[in-house]
Amino acid sequence: MKKLTQHVNDLFKDVPESEKKTIIVQEVLQNLEEKVWDLMEQGKEEEDAINKAIVDFGDIEELKKELGVTAQSTDEHSKKLKNSKLNLEYSIWGSLLLIGLFVFINFYYSPQVIWFVYPTFGVLWWPLSMYYRYSGLKRGA
Amino acid sequence: MIRSDIIRGHLDSIILRLIVEKDRYGYEISKEISQRTDERFQIKEATLYAVFQRLEKKELIESYFGNKSKGGKRKYYRITTLGKAYFRETVEEWKEMKDIIDIFMEGFN
16 A cells, blocks of 8 residues: 555645645545455455556546646736736826826916816826726736 | 547536435545446546546535545545536536437438
8 A cells, every 4th residue: 555655645746735735635545545445355466456546547637737737827816916006006106297297387387278188188098007907807816 | 438538528517416316435436437337438536536626616516524434534525506506407408419419410320
């Protein structure tokens, strides 16, 4: 049975350690042991039974995907989210400065015509688009 | 033995069906599948655990530990209400699909 334990540990060695992994490894091992006993009851030698159980087990790529890669992708996602939050903040401050500049020029040089509203609308596209990107990523989490 | 990529999309349903009948654990399920199909289809255990993970994430099944047997504790799976409803729907869908595919496959030699 030691060989079985070793094989299962080998299979799962790329999966990052977690409580979930421990539980699955235990489950897999328990079921494999039961299979080995079953095969031995049918008259197989222990060695053969263990080998058959290992061969029948198959390729764990799919299982790895269910376990490990998802954890990695959430990590990537949170990085993206942080980045887009930074972009959003930058765009808000940037557009406030720009709008402030327009207001200043407007009232300092030509207080009789209120025109700063027009470029303000143009500038607002910037934080608006950043906001949509940010909220889209947030919802996808 | 049937090509596994063809049956792949229906593995969830096959396993759900077995768990609908009664609570079962991993090895029991793989053995049951081989027996019922007369060894014409055998599920790889690795695939089986991936399906368990997926179904549990979707809350179609849930797991609990049974009594200690030889070796360790068995991890049993039971169906949830959502799982039952989902399976019922899958059966309807399958019937519909079978009818449609049969239109094109039947009667050709």
